[in-house]
Amino acid sequence: MTIRTDTRNNKWFCEANSQFWPGQEFSIEIEEILYQQRSKYQDVLVFKSKTYGNVLVLDDCIQCTERDEFAYQEMAAFLPLLSHPDPKRVLIIGGGDGGVIREVVKHPQVEEVILCEIDEDVIDVSKKYLPNMAQGFANSKVTVIICDGCEYLKQHTNEFDVIITDSSDPDGPAEVLFEEPYYLLMKAALKQPYGIICCQAECIWLDLPLIKKLVRIGSRLFPSVAYANVSTPTYPCGALGFLVCSLNENAKLTEPNNIKLANELNTKYYTADIHRACFALPAFVRKELEDMNK
Amino acid sequence: MTIRTDTRNNKWFCEANSQFWPGQEFSIEIEEILYQQRSKYQDVLVFKSKTYGNVLVLDDCIQCTERDEFAYQEMAAFLPLLSHPDPKRVLIIGGGDGGVIREVVKHPQVEEVILCEIDEDVIDVSKKYLPNMAQGFANSKVTVIICDGCEYLKQHTNEFDVIITDSSDPDGPAEVLFEEPYYLLMKAALKQPYGIICCQAECIWLDLPLIKKLVRIGSRLFPSVAYANVSTPTYPCGALGFLVCSLNENAKLTEPNNIKLANELNTKYYTADIHRACFALPAFVRKELEDMNK
DSSP: OOEEEOTTSOEEEEEEETTTEEEEEEEEEEEEEEEEEEOSSSEEEEEEESSSOEEEEETTEEEEETTTHHHHHHHHHHHHHTTSSOOOEEEEEEOTTSHHHHHHTTSTTOOEEEEEESOHHHHHHHHHHOHHHHGGGGSTTEEEEESOHHHHHHTOOSOBSEEEEEOOOSSSTTGGGGSHHHHHHHHHHBOTTTOEEEEEOOOTTTOHHHHHHHHHHHHHHOSEEEEEEEEOTTSGGGEEEEEEEESOTTOOTTSOSOHHHHTTSOOSSOOHHHHHHTTOOOHHHHHHHHHHTO | OOEEEOTTSOEEEEEEETTTEEEEEEEEEEEEEEEEEEOSSSEEEEEEESSSOEEEEETTEEEEETTTHHHHHHHHHHHHHTTSSOOOEEEEEEOTTSHHHHHHTTSTTOOEEEEEESOHHHHHHHHHHOHHHHGGGGSTTEEEEESOHHHHHHTOOSOBSEEEEEOOOSSSTTGGGGSHHHHHHHHHHBOTTTOEEEEEOOOTTTOHHHHHHHHHHHHHHOSEEEEEEEEOTTSGGGEEEEEEEESOTTOOTTSOSOHHHHTTSOOSSOOHHHHHHTTOOOHHHHHHHHHHTO
């Protein structure tokens, strides 16, 4: 873990990663370190920052800050939920901070949410240090299972309307979540004919080869596929994307199917207009994805 | 200037600013410092980075990197140009790196471009160290004037179809460019009835009070006003916005008026879809701007 002391003797958490974002670094000033332990799977750090609220860090990568987490959580939840005609049963793989749950249960048609998180420590520290995110765990629609996402999926087929993969980067416990076998398992776990997945799919400015790989996997397995880009200040390059795939060949993923609901979800980032807009990709991204299909 | 040496003895440029983005910092690894001088107006630094190409820094703020500059330059140019029915004469205030010129001259209707930059040193270092950006200076449509933008505008009324303000942050030489007198001067310098301005207007995640002030100024002076948000990895929080205002009350700023042209500009960021999408603002921004009008 990289904690640096500046000339005024203030401490900063520095997010350097020579593999995934070489030559650049984002730092947040630390007010106080609240938790720092190795879990069974990863290094878990929580600190109170000077200007971003409490911050959760896994294996040296910022997972969320209280100040801007809503952008990611709302988009992960509502892009698939507002593209499904009747999203009753939702599975979340990862998401141990509880933020995606908090959003998913706002959708009036959702009846049951299963959260499958591999690392119980993430849930415990989030309940303690990120209470606004972890509030979703108290909802009666929610069941938490501590389990490897792949193992859980192997036991469940044809069960879910929506599967959301809220994972860390493809390094460490989340690595398998960026591979075709995982996508095959998700596909099998979806209900026909409208099942939808929404997966954390990295950054257009840093990970275009990986994004192309994920779009290729998605397109082989699903008739409808779209990639969304979201403004997320505390992720590298300030942007993070989602891959959304539907079993339904007529799915209109880039348009919310209930405009009134989309605008009444008490959100801070998501709106019906944002839902449409996030699928408009910069020319250099669109070209790479189009060239793939030639 | 903050240059830090890490434990492997590598040097990093650290963009800290306790006034504008307290508690956060973005750093770029330095390969070699190419230029470092105080101009008449500001500290000018150019360095070759490890992964972002050459980087121009003014008064400790990153102005552009060769790797991602196109997003800002293309949007600054084409949002107003593709909202004007016949953009023949264009004025650029600031923009000494030449990037916006490079884009503006791509528009087939543009006949004449005046660039009014206060700091000649910025133009000189850009020609030397950012040749891909400064290539626009060689275009025969372009005239460069070394002058204070406000002073230039005072001498020119009813002359320009489009005015683009490509400025640094409101601290130092650019401070006056975020005040109402400057907007009044721009308005007077525009041709009736279709004149459009497009101004660098900071970041939704950091500068909402300033953005509200600018939208308020714009709305007092122009019948059509819209705010656009752009993904820009090397600006703070990875986002930067533009305020676009038209003299024409029927202007449709959020829709490019020539879709075919919009998609044929040989751009890396801008597309017709991106033009529409960038005006979809996150709920927390939209709410603040709407509440202002109540």
